[in-house]
Amino acid sequence: MYPLDDNGLTEREFMEQYQSEDYEKPSVAADMVIFTVTNAEEDNYRKLPDKELRILLIRRGGHPFLGKWALPGGFVRPDETTEQAAARELYEETGVADVYLEQLYTFSDIGRDPRTWVMSCSYMALINSSQVQLKAGDDAADAAWFKVTYRLLRENKETSDGVYIKKLEYELKLSSGDEEFTAIVERTVTTSPASTGMSFAILSNEGLAFDHAKIIAYAIERLRGKVNYTGIAMNLLPEEFTLTELQQVYEVILDKELLKAAFRRKVADLVAETDQYTENAGHRPSRLYRRNWEEV
Amino acid sequence: MYPLDDNGLTEREFMEQYQSEDYEKPSVAADMVIFTVTNAEEDNYRKLPDKELRILLIRRGGHPFLGKWALPGGFVRPDETTEQAAARELYEETGVADVYLEQLYTFSDIGRDPRTWVMSCSYMALINSSQVQLKAGDDAADAAWFKVTYRLLRENKETSDGVYIKKLEYELKLSSGDEEFTAIVERTVTTSPASTGMSFAILSNEGLAFDHAKIIAYAIERLRGKVNYTGIAMNLLPEEFTLTELQQVYEVILDKELLKAAFRRKVADLVAETDQYTENAGHRPSRLYRRNWEEV
DNA sequence: CCAATAGTGTCTCTTAGACAATATCGA
DNA sequence: TCGATATTGTCTAAGAGACACTATTGG
Numbered sequence: 223m224y225p226l227d228d229n230g231l232t233e234r235e236f237m238e239q240y241q242s243e244d245y246e247k248p249s250v251a252a253d254m255v256i257f258t259v260t261n262a263e264e265d266n267y268r269k270l271p272d273k274e275l276r277i278l279l280i281r282r283g284g285h286p287f288l289g290k291w292a293l294p295g296g297f298v299r300p301d302e303t304t305e306q307a308a309a310r311e312l313y314e315e316t317g318v319a320d321v322y323l324e325q326l327y328t329f330s331d332i333g334r335d336p337r338t339w340v341m342s343c344s345y346m347a348l349i350n351s352s353q354v355q356l357k358a359g360d361d362a363a364d365a366a367w368f369k370v371t372y373r374l375l376r377e378n379k380e381t382s383d384g385v386y387i388k389k390l391e392y393e394l395k396l397s398s399g400d401e402e403f404t405a406i407v408e409r410t411v412t413t414s415p416a417s418t419g420m421s422f423a424i425l426s427n428e429g430l431a432f433d434h435a436k437i438i439a440y441a442i443e444r445l446r447g448k449v450n451y452t453g454i455a456m457n458l459l460p461e462e463f464t465l466t467e468l469q470q471v472y473e474v475i476l477d478k479e480l481l482k483a484a485f486r487r488k489v490a491d492l493v494a495e496t497d498q499y500t501e502n503a504g505h506r507p508s509r510l511y512r513r514n515w516e517e518v
Numbered sequence: 519m520y521p522l523d524d525n526g527l528t529e530r531e532f533m534e535q536y537q538s539e540d541y542e543k544p545s546v547a548a549d550m551v552i553f554t555v556t557n558a559e560e561d562n563y564r565k566l567p568d569k570e571l572r573i574l575l576i577r578r579g580g581h582p583f584l585g586k587w588a589l590p591g592g593f594v595r596p597d598e599t600t601e602q603a604a605a606r607e608l609y610e611e612t613g614v615a616d617v618y619l620e621q622l623y624t625f626s627d628i629g630r631d632p633r634t635w636v637m638s639c640s641y642m643a644l645i646n647s648s649q650v651q652l653k654a655g656d657d658a659a660d661a662a663w664f665k666v667t668y669r670l671l672r673e674n675k676e677t678s679d680g681v682y683i684k685k686l687e688y689e690l691k692l693s694s695g696d697e698e699f700t701a702i703v704e705r706t707v708t709t710s711p712a713s714t715g716m717s718f719a720i721l722s723n724e725g726l727a728f729d730h731a732k733i734i735a736y737a738i739e740r741l742r743g744k745v746n747y748t749g750i751a752m753n754l755l756p757e758e759f760t761l762t763e764l765q766q767v768y769e770v771i772l773d774k775e776l777l778k779a780a781f782r783r784k785v786a787d788l789v790a791e792t793d794q795y796t797e798n799a800g801h802r803p804s805r806l807y808r809r810n811w812e813e814v
Numbered sequence: 815c816c817a818a819t820a821g822t823g824t825c826t827c828t829t830a831g832a833c834a835a836t837a838t839c840g841a
Numbered sequence: 842t843c844g845a846t847a848t849t850g851t852c853t854a855a856g857a858g859a860c861a862c863t864a865t866t867g868g
Contacts, residue, residue, distance in 0.1 A: 227580045236581035240633050246596045247543040250626075250637060268840080268845050284523045285532035300542045300635050303626045320712045328624045328639050330546075330599040337536050339596050341546060343624050343637075353712065379812075386811040413811065415757040416616045416649065418750070454714070461711040466846075483849075484830055505846040506838035515682040515709065516675075564818055564867075762819075779822075780857055801819040802865035 248330070248339040252307035253295030253434070255326070255441035256316065256347045258354060258367065259458045259471050268504030273470040274369045276351075277438065278315065279396070279430075281364035286336045287431030291368070291396075291403075293438070295342070308345040315365065322348040322457035327440055334433045342432075346441045348457035368396040372442045373477065375406070386413045391425065394439055403429035407439040449475050453492040456513050462496060464508040465489070544626070544635040548603040549591030549730070551622070551737035552612065552643045554650060554663065555754045555767050564800030569766040570665045572647075573734065574611065575692070575726075577660035582632045583727035587664070587692075587699075589734070591638070604641040611661065618644040618753035623736055630729045638728075642737045644753035664692040668738045669773065671702070682709045687721065690735055699725035703735040745771050749788040752809050758792060760804040761785070 224232040231239070256278040261271035279291040294315045298307040305323065313319050323345055330341040354367075376391040388411045395404045406425040412418065422436045430438075448454045455471045456463070469485045491514065498510040520528040527535070552574040557567035575587040590611045594603040601619065609615050619641055626637040672687040684707045691700045702721040708714065718732045726734075744750045751767045752759070765781045787810065794806040 225584050227584055231581065233581045233584065237632065245545075245593065247545050248594070248596070249541075249543050250546065266845085270846070285527065285529045288521050288523055288529065297541065298544070298626070300544070301628065303628065304624060304637070305626070320710065322714045324716075325623060327621060328600060330594070330601070330639070332597065332599060336533065341600070341639075343626070350712075381811055413809070414616065415809070416646075416753075418618045418753060420620075457712075457714060464847090481831065481833085482847090483832085483851095486848080487829080502840080503846075504840050505844075506848085508847060513709070513711070515677055562818085566819070760820085777858065777860085778820090779824095780859085782821080783856080798867075799819075800867050801817075802821085804820060 246339070248341050250298045250304065251295050251340055251342045252298055252304045252311060252345060253293045253342045253437060254308050254312060254345045254347055255293060255438055256312065256349060257441075257445065257458065258349050258351045259474060260351045260367070270466065270470075270503075273467075273474045275371075275474045276367040276369050277396075277441075279366060279368050279398075280315070281366075282431055283364075290431040291366075291401075291429050291434075292431035293344075293434045294365075298343070304343040305345070308343075308347070312347055316349070316354055318349050318353050321353075322454070324444075326437070326444055329433060329437065331433065342437065344437045344440070346444060348445075348454065350458055350460050352460050366398045366401070368398040368401075370438070370442065371395045371477065372439065384415055387411070388413075392439060394435055394442075396429070396438075401429070405430055405435035407435055409439075409443075445475055453489075453513065456492070462498060462510040462512050464500060464510060465493070466508060468493070468511070542635070544637050546594045546600065547591050547636055547638045548594055548600045548607060548641060549589040549638045549733060550604050550608060550641045550643055551589060551734055552608065552645060553737075553741065553754065554645050554647045555770060556647045556663070566762065566766075566799075569763075569770045571667075571770045572663040572665050573692075573737075575662060575664050575694075576611070577662075578727055579660075586727040587662075587697075587725050587730075588727035589640075589730045590661075594639070600639040601641070604639075604643070608643055612645070612650055614645050614649050617649075618750070620740075622733070622740055625729060625733060627729065638733065640733045640736070642740060644741075644750065646754055646756050648756050662694045662697070664694040664697075666734070666738065667691045667773065668735065680711055683707070684709075688735060690731055690738075692725070692734075697725070701726055701731035703731055705735075705739075741771055749785075749809060752788070758794060758806040758808050760796060760806060761789070762804060764789070764807070 226232060227236060258276050259273050260276055262274050278294055280294050282288055282290050282292050294311055296307065296311050298304050305325065308323060312321065326344040326346050328341055328343045373393050374390060375393045378389045380387050390409045392407045393404060394407055405427040408423045408425050410421050410423065422439060424433060424435050427435050449472060455468065455475065458471050459467060465486055468489060469480060473480055493511040494514040496510045496512055499507040501507060522528060523532060554572050555569050556572055558570050560567040574590055576590050578584055578586050578588050590607055592603065592607050594600050601621065604619060608617065622640040622642050624637055624639045669689050670686060671689045674685040676683050686705045688703045689700060690703055701723040704719045704721050706717050706719065718735060720729060720731050723731050745768060751764065751771065754767050755763060761782055764785060765776055769776055789807040790810040792806045792808055795803040796806065797803060
């Protein structure tokens with residue numbers, strides 16, 4: 223009736239004698255790259271404001287990396303999933319509950335946290351800046367939204383001994399008010415006849431704690447990749463938006479200019495018209511759109 | 519000189535007094551979906567063999583899920599990354615060391631392992647069947663390569679109260695010799711004005727242990743997605759291959775037939791000609807290709 | 815010879831890029 | 842009126858889908 227294992231135990235007997243404390247375990251943190259898009263102040267009354275891509279960072283109030291900036295996050299508790307932990311931290315940090323949340327990658331390099339064995343299960347959150355209402359966290363002496371740019375600096379390909387290595391060097395620049403710092407992140411793709419591998423490395427890093435430069439780089443790459451074939455960018459805008467605003471969001475994420483006509487054709491199926499228009503803009507009013515629920 | 523935290527400690531002092539044993543920690547396992555493509559036996563001497571997509575499963579020799587099939591994997595040790603743990607398990611299970619290995623997702627549902635709090639950091643490995651040499655693992659009473667199919671059964675969209683829900687029901691069928699079982703996995707995408715979320719659920723499950731049906735489904739989705747815009751499929755073939763073989767690999771992954779001419783145009787930049795040809799095939803010889811290192 | 819695969823040519827249809835023309839608001 | 846953005850049209854180039862035609866082998 224009840225199958226027995228090699229020790230002659232039923233499942234119930236096995237569970238009763240099971241001890242999990244025999245080996246060392248890691249701490250697991252959920253860390254988040256929270257993106258939002260904000261308007262830069264504009265001089266000209268009739269010009270549209272430029273958009274800026276920003277992420278939330280928290281100044282560390284304790285060791286290690288005291289005074290450096292870190293991603294919001296915290297340890298996962300036994301009664302929650304990593305995703306619930308991320309959502310909880312997000313709510314504690316920003317007061318926002320209902321957002322786009324996507325798991326990115328679990329970082330587990332040894333020594334990535336000097337205290338002890340800590341893995342980071344990282345998430346990306348997209349919120350629209352009108353929902354934000356910054357709260358001070360308990361572990362945080364300070365929190366700020368940093369403008370992000372992420373640009374390819376150098377590209378290097380080499381082949382040796384049947385192994386092909388491609389290295390891409392990116393500059394990650396973060397700025398908020400008077401604070402500004404830069405990290406250089408290298409993405410290496412190794413391809414041999416039998417295998418392929420990808421890895422990130424931090425070449426230089428000024429103001430960021432832990433390996434968070436890597437996590438941010440990973441998040442931006444994911445965001446850039448998904449923007450092109452999903453409607454993910456609309457999570458960064460309020461419910462109603464103009465197509466120009468949507469295009470600006472795409473442009474600030476991809477860090478390149480797009481052609482208007484082609485852009486509108488491309489997103490045509492992702493959005494649905496409303497009867498609303500912008501007003502008092504100093505130029506022709508723009509129709510407001512919302513997400514098209516039918517498609518995708 | 520040395521910055522002090524709120525307790526007046528330097529970083530060194532902080533590290534010396536730091537205790538990490540204050541809270542409960544999860545066990546973290548690295549579980550792997552190891553794909554390979556094998557030839558089905560063929561009757562006709564001049565017909566090419568059909569390809570089959572297969573994954574490695576191990577029959578559980580202990581509780582829980584005694585006798586069920588599980589993904590190869592094991593707990594991550596303090597001196598290794600999750601990726602190293604996956605590579606180690608892969609080597610122990612198959613004797614193969616140099617393969618394509620990609621992290622998929624970290625599963626952390628509470629109760630996913632009835633013993634204790636266990637997260638699974640899952641990986642996908644691609645190996646070509648000629649490298650394989652199956653070894654029996656210590657925790658495994660048995661191991662086998664299962665043929666996989668993954669098909670959309672039903673699609674359901676509904677909108678209510680400003681929330682849009684799309685459910686996709688997939689049938690995951692695994693078979694090896696006389697063993698055959700089926701799991702139904704549902705992928706739910708929830709989109710509301712403020713957020714979007716994605717989740718997997720297992721609706722029914724015959725022979726698989728834990729939540730491994732979900733992990734396999736996730737791996738297949740990732741593989742299908744990447745096949746279309748990368749050369750990832752070539753990791754499933756030996757160093758030299760014909761374009762028809764490559765097309766068969768694409769077809770068995772995507773579970774749909776492709777047009778020859780269009781396929782060849784599409785992969786043209788991913789491969790490089792050799793001077794070799796197939797022989798004794800009962801039909802026109804086929805040129806052998808290898809991966810093109812210059813591109814992508 | 816012929817069954818079967820290999821490899822190429824070409825037509826169409828769709829999509830992306832580029833650019834231009836026209837429309838409309840408010841200080 | 843004018844400076845700005847909004848919206849649409851069209852030409853072209855590139856790519857995907859569909860299908861057909863020719864080439865080559867071993868039994």
